[in-house]
Amino acid sequence: MDIKYLVFESIPNVDLMERITKLYNSVFDSEDDLIIKMKDKPKLLLNIALDNQKVVGFKIGYELNNNKFYSWLGGVDPHYRKHGIASMLMEQQHQYLKEHGYKVVQTKTMNRWRSMLVLNIKNGFDVIETYTDDKGLHKIILEKNLFS
DSSP: OOEEEEEESSOOOHHHHHHHHHHHHHHTTOOOOHHHHHHTOTTOEEEEEEETTEEEEEEEEEESSSSEEEEEEEEEOGGGTTSSHHHHHHHHHHHHHHHTTOOEEEEEEOGGGHHHHHHHHHTTOEEEEEEEOTTSOEEEEEEEETTO
């Protein structure tokens, strides 16, 4: 498996975006229009994993303020899991954030995404808060100091 990693600082071309959306909809069992959700996000950042031309993983985030970045969405194709792709996408995102002056990265998850919760904790994130959203879903907010 020869995985290639790419970084985009804006919404990529239509073809690549369709492949990212297909994986996003599969991972999250969704029919959302990802491009519409991404359009108003400030300082958008996409980290993408490709196997040949197939999108096998993604990590999408955006700026909350000059010091804090929100790691918003991520996923890996089920056939490519347990190969370190999510860890590599996270590592590359965090390296980019450090190089661009961010001090903190924040994310949210739920108990149903346990593998992401564990990955975040293993990579230095701390649970800072929990809450129940408007739909009654229990959310977990995590943050990591990028320079500790």
